[in-house]
Amino acid sequence: MDYADDNVVDSSSLGRRTALARVAAIAATIGATTTPVAHARGGVESLYDLTAMQYGKERSLGDFKNKVTVVVNVASE
Amino acid sequence: MVNANYPALRMLYKKYRDDGFEILAFPVNQFGCQAPGTSEMEREYAYRKFQMDDFPVFDKIAVKSKPVRCKGIDPASYEEFKDDPDAILTAPLIDDVTSSSPESPVYAFLKQPPFDGEIPWNYTKFLVGRDGKVLRRYSPGDPLEQGMEEDLKRALAGKELSAKPKNPYL
Numbered sequence: 247m248d249y250a251d252d253n254v255v256d257s258s259s260l261g262r263r264t265a266l267a268r269v270a271a272i273a274a275t276i277g278a279t280t281t282p283v284a285h286a287r288g289g290v291e292s293l294y295d296l297t298a299m300q301y302g303k304e305r306s307l308g309d310f311k312n313k314v315t316v317v318v319n320v321a322s323e
Numbered sequence: 324m325v326n327a328n329y330p331a332l333r334m335l336y337k338k339y340r341d342d343g344f345e346i347l348a349f350p351v352n353q354f355g356c357q358a359p360g361t362s363e364m365e366r367e368y369a370y371r372k373f374q375m376d377d378f379p380v381f382d383k384i385a386v387k388s389k390p391v392r393c394k395g396i397d398p399a400s401y402e403e404f405k406d407d408p409d410a411i412l413t414a415p416l417i418d419d420v421t422s423s424s425p426e427s428p429v430y431a432f433l434k435q436p437p438f439d440g441e442i443p444w445n446y447t448k449f450l451v452g453r454d455g456k457v458l459r460r461y462s463p464g465d466p467l468e469q470g471m472e473e474d475l476k477r478a479l480a481g482k483e484l485s486a487k488p489k490n491p492y493l
Contacts, residue, residue: 290432292455298349298429299382302362307429312453313343314478316332316471317433319386320348321357321445322368323411 293317327465328446329372335466335475336378342479343453348373348380349429352422354444356393358383359411359419361401383419384427386442388434395419433457452478459488 290296294311297304336346350365352358358365362382370376385391394416396404404410426434430442433449438460448461450471458478461469474484 290428293429293432293451293457294455296429296432298347298384298427300379302382305379305381307347307455310345310347311455313345314339314453314475315345315347315451316335316466316475317347317349317429317449317451318328318332319351319354319442319445319447320365320369320372320380321351321354322360322365322372323355323357 331465331467333373333375335472339475339479344475344479346378348378350383351386352383352393352395352419353385353387353391357445359395361396361398363401364405383421385421385424386426386430388426388441390423393419393422450474450478458484
């Protein structure tokens with residue numbers, strides 16, 4: 247009886263391990279699919295690696311490298 | 324309504340620009356369609372409201388992840404209407420492609436966790452460090468009430484910001 251109970255506990259813990267392994271596998275898959283999404287943002291590490299349009303021309307934000315900046319969206323009304 | 328951002332950001336700029344502080348302004352016509360002018364008009368308006376014209380105001384962009392439909396002054400009529408204070412009433416309006424465009428790469432970068440969440444209104448602010456990484460995000464309200472000066476001083480000195488923002492931005 248005790249032996250049988252041990253077996254039950256064993257198999258249930260094995261089931262947990264299997265479940266955990268599956269969760270890990272799913273997490274790895276999600277990781278693999280979200281990496282390209284992060285990459286779609288350019289894998290950009292710094293604001294100063296980007297460009298923005300000013301006076302109709304592309305300006306490198308590298309002009310502000312090593313500065314501290316506040317970026318603010320403005321409007322007129 | 325008094326907009327505390329103009330005097331506050333101007334004060335910070337005058338006080339800290341020699342230490343390496345810059346303001347990067349982006350006109351956006353996605354909040355109540357409140358930036359219907361051309362980029363040139365919105366730039367001039369910003370210069371007037373901030374009472375300074377020695378900081379970069381970029382061309383109009385989109386900052387929201389979903390497009391917004393707003394009208395704007397046809398850039399083709401800019402020359403004709405650029406000095407007309409009533410241009411928004413009299414100049415031809417067209418669908419403003421800057422309001423319906425995809426989110427700009429600049430804002431896709433700024434809005435990464437933990438600073439994500441849709442931009443709620445004009446004058447949302449992001450503090451960016453010397454290494455180009457976002458340090459803190461501020462709501463459209465008064466930046467001084469949100470501790471921006473203390474944060475800015477620390478960032479300029481290369482120090483970590485205080486652990487907790489004075490106001491959560493949302």
